[in-house]
Amino acid sequence: MKEIACLGVGNTGLIWYYIDLFIRQAMLMLRISKLTDYAILVMVELNVYHGEVMNAHALAERSHVELPTVSKVLKLLTRAGLVRSFRGINGGYSVDRPAREISVAEIIAAIEGPIAMTECSVEPGLCSQEAVCSLRSNWRRISAAVARAMEGVTLAEMSRPISKVEPVLKIATVSI
Numbered sequence: 001m002k003e004i005a006c007l008g009v010g011n012t013g014l015i016w017y018y019i020d021l022f023i024r025q026a027m028l029m030l031r032i033s034k035l036t037d038y039a040i041l042v043m044v045e046l047n048v049y050h051g052e053v054m055n056a057h058a059l060a061e062r063s064h065v066e067l068p069t070v071s072k073v074l075k076l077l078t079r080a081g082l083v084r085s086f087r088g089i090n091g092g093y094s095v096d097r098p099a100r101e102i103s104v105a106e107i108i109a110a111i112e113g114p115i116a117m118t119e120c121s122v123e124p125g126l127c128s129q130e131a132v133c134s135l136r137s138n139w140r141r142i143s144a145a146v147a148r149a150m151e152g153v154t155l156a157e158m159s160r161p162i163s164k165v166e167p168v169l170k171i172a173t174v175s176i
Helices: 019-029 034-048 056-063 067-079 104-112 136-151
Strands: 004-008 014-018 084-086 092-094
Touching: 034 056, 034 067, 034 104, 056 067, 056 092, 067 084, 067 092, 067 104, 104 136
Parallel strands: none
Antiparallel strands: 004 014, 084 092
16 A cells, blocks of 8 residues: 655645655655765764764774765864764863764755755745746755654664565655
8 A cells, every 4th residue: 555645736726746756756755965975984984983972084984984085074064063063182072962862954954054845945036947947845845754764764764774574664644
Protein backbone atom coordinates (compact mmCIF):
# COMPACT_ATOMS: atom_id res chain seq x y z
CA MET A 1 0.00 0.00 0.00
CA LYS A 2 1.38 3.41 -0.94
CA GLU A 3 1.12 6.43 1.29
CA ILE A 4 -0.09 9.61 -0.34
CA ALA A 5 0.47 13.24 0.37
CA CYS A 6 -2.03 15.95 -0.41
CA LEU A 7 -0.61 19.24 -1.61
CA GLY A 8 -2.83 22.22 -2.17
CA VAL A 9 -2.25 24.04 -5.44
CA GLY A 10 -3.60 27.58 -5.38
CA ASN A 11 -7.36 27.80 -5.98
CA THR A 12 -7.35 25.07 -8.62
CA GLY A 13 -8.13 22.28 -6.16
CA LEU A 14 -6.06 19.50 -4.69
CA ILE A 15 -3.51 17.35 -6.45
CA TRP A 16 -2.57 14.00 -4.92
CA TYR A 17 0.97 12.76 -5.22
CA TYR A 18 2.32 9.36 -4.26
CA ILE A 19 4.96 9.97 -1.63
CA ASP A 20 7.23 7.28 -3.05
CA LEU A 21 7.21 9.05 -6.44
CA PHE A 22 8.06 12.33 -4.70
CA ILE A 23 10.94 10.69 -2.85
CA ARG A 24 12.27 9.03 -6.02
CA GLN A 25 12.21 12.38 -7.83
CA ALA A 26 13.73 14.17 -4.84
CA MET A 27 16.57 11.65 -4.70
CA LEU A 28 17.50 12.63 -8.23
CA MET A 29 17.44 16.35 -7.41
CA LEU A 30 17.76 16.84 -3.66
CA ARG A 31 21.27 16.20 -2.48
CA ILE A 32 23.51 17.57 0.17
CA SER A 33 26.97 18.63 -0.91
CA LYS A 34 30.11 16.62 -0.17
CA LEU A 35 31.10 19.42 2.21
CA THR A 36 27.91 18.89 4.23
CA ASP A 37 28.47 15.13 4.25
CA TYR A 38 31.99 15.76 5.56
CA ALA A 39 30.64 18.18 8.17
CA ILE A 40 28.40 15.44 9.55
CA LEU A 41 31.38 13.05 9.64
CA VAL A 42 33.47 15.62 11.51
CA MET A 43 30.63 16.32 13.95
CA VAL A 44 30.27 12.59 14.62
CA GLU A 45 34.00 12.37 15.41
CA LEU A 46 33.86 15.45 17.65
CA ASN A 47 30.93 13.98 19.54
CA VAL A 48 32.77 10.72 20.14
CA TYR A 49 35.06 12.87 22.29
CA HIS A 50 32.28 15.11 23.59
CA GLY A 51 33.70 17.97 25.65
CA GLU A 52 37.30 17.26 24.69
CA VAL A 53 39.34 19.50 22.41
CA MET A 54 40.55 17.93 19.15
CA ASN A 55 42.71 19.63 16.55
CA ALA A 56 41.91 19.69 12.83
CA HIS A 57 44.71 17.26 12.00
CA ALA A 58 43.35 14.60 14.39
CA LEU A 59 39.83 15.12 13.06
CA ALA A 60 41.08 14.75 9.48
CA GLU A 61 42.79 11.47 10.38
CA ARG A 62 39.81 10.07 12.25
CA SER A 63 37.25 11.08 9.62
CA HIS A 64 39.48 10.19 6.62
CA VAL A 65 38.80 13.62 5.10
CA GLU A 66 41.56 15.88 3.75
CA LEU A 67 42.88 18.45 6.24
CA PRO A 68 42.00 21.55 4.13
CA THR A 69 38.41 20.31 3.83
CA VAL A 70 38.17 19.59 7.56
CA SER A 71 39.55 23.06 8.30
CA LYS A 72 36.94 24.66 6.03
CA VAL A 73 34.14 22.62 7.62
CA LEU A 74 35.29 23.50 11.14
CA LYS A 75 35.34 27.20 10.27
CA LEU A 76 31.72 27.03 9.04
CA LEU A 77 30.57 24.94 12.01
CA THR A 78 32.25 27.38 14.40
CA ARG A 79 30.61 30.35 12.69
CA ALA A 80 27.22 28.63 13.11
CA GLY A 81 27.86 28.03 16.82
CA LEU A 82 27.85 24.23 16.58
CA VAL A 83 31.56 23.97 17.39
CA ARG A 84 33.80 25.99 19.68
CA SER A 85 37.36 26.77 18.70
CA PHE A 86 40.29 27.17 21.07
CA ARG A 87 43.55 28.84 20.11
CA GLY A 88 47.02 28.03 21.30
CA ILE A 89 49.36 25.08 21.45
CA ASN A 90 46.69 22.80 22.90
CA GLY A 91 43.96 24.40 20.81
CA GLY A 92 41.43 22.74 18.65
CA TYR A 93 37.68 22.26 18.49
CA SER A 94 34.97 20.84 20.70
CA VAL A 95 31.20 20.61 20.98
CA ASP A 96 29.28 21.53 24.11
CA ARG A 97 26.03 19.77 23.30
CA PRO A 98 25.54 16.02 23.21
CA ALA A 99 24.87 14.43 19.81
CA ARG A 100 21.24 13.72 20.75
CA GLU A 101 20.64 17.51 20.98
CA ILE A 102 22.12 18.39 17.56
CA SER A 103 19.90 17.93 14.52
CA VAL A 104 21.07 17.10 11.03
CA ALA A 105 19.15 20.20 9.91
CA GLU A 106 21.43 22.41 12.01
CA ILE A 107 24.53 20.97 10.37
CA ILE A 108 23.08 21.27 6.88
CA ALA A 109 22.06 24.89 7.51
CA ALA A 110 25.55 25.68 8.86
CA ILE A 111 27.17 24.51 5.63
CA GLU A 112 24.56 25.15 2.94
CA GLY A 113 22.22 27.77 4.37
CA PRO A 114 18.47 27.41 4.89
CA ILE A 115 16.90 24.11 3.91
CA ALA A 116 14.77 24.81 0.86
CA MET A 117 13.67 22.91 -2.22
CA THR A 118 13.62 26.02 -4.43
CA GLU A 119 15.09 29.51 -4.27
CA CYS A 120 11.67 31.07 -3.89
CA SER A 121 11.16 28.95 -0.76
CA VAL A 122 13.83 30.97 1.02
CA GLU A 123 12.88 34.56 0.30
CA PRO A 124 10.98 36.58 -2.28
CA GLY A 125 12.78 38.17 -5.20
CA LEU A 126 15.18 35.33 -6.02
CA CYS A 127 13.19 33.87 -8.93
CA SER A 128 12.50 35.53 -12.27
CA GLN A 129 9.17 33.64 -12.53
CA GLU A 130 7.85 34.88 -9.18
CA ALA A 131 5.39 37.41 -10.64
CA VAL A 132 3.62 34.79 -12.76
CA CYS A 133 4.09 31.61 -10.69
CA SER A 134 1.58 30.45 -8.09
CA LEU A 135 3.67 27.59 -6.70
CA ARG A 136 5.74 29.45 -4.11
CA SER A 137 3.44 28.71 -1.16
CA ASN A 138 3.40 25.02 -2.06
CA TRP A 139 7.19 24.84 -2.39
CA ARG A 140 7.46 26.55 1.00
CA ARG A 141 5.21 23.85 2.51
CA ILE A 142 7.31 21.09 0.96
CA SER A 143 10.52 22.77 2.12
CA ALA A 144 9.09 23.05 5.64
CA ALA A 145 8.19 19.35 5.63
CA VAL A 146 11.71 18.39 4.52
CA ALA A 147 13.24 20.69 7.14
CA ARG A 148 11.03 19.19 9.88
CA ALA A 149 12.06 15.70 8.84
CA MET A 150 15.75 16.65 9.03
CA GLU A 151 15.21 18.40 12.36
CA GLY A 152 13.85 15.10 13.65
CA VAL A 153 17.10 13.25 12.92
CA THR A 154 19.85 13.79 15.46
CA LEU A 155 23.60 13.49 15.16
CA ALA A 156 23.38 10.59 17.62
CA GLU A 157 21.12 8.74 15.19
CA MET A 158 23.51 9.47 12.33
CA SER A 159 26.35 8.06 14.42
CA ARG A 160 24.93 4.56 14.40
CA PRO A 161 23.79 2.36 11.54
CA ILE A 162 20.06 1.81 11.08
CA SER A 163 18.99 -1.60 12.28
CA LYS A 164 16.66 -3.64 10.13
CA VAL A 165 13.77 -3.14 12.55
CA GLU A 166 13.81 0.68 12.40
CA PRO A 167 11.35 2.17 9.91
CA VAL A 168 12.67 4.16 6.99
CA LEU A 169 11.98 7.89 7.27
CA LYS A 170 8.76 8.81 5.44
CA ILE A 171 7.57 12.33 4.72
CA ALA A 172 3.88 12.92 4.28
CA THR A 173 2.06 16.23 4.06
CA VAL A 174 -1.71 16.19 4.21
CA SER A 175 -3.97 19.18 3.62
CA ILE A 176 -7.50 19.19 4.90
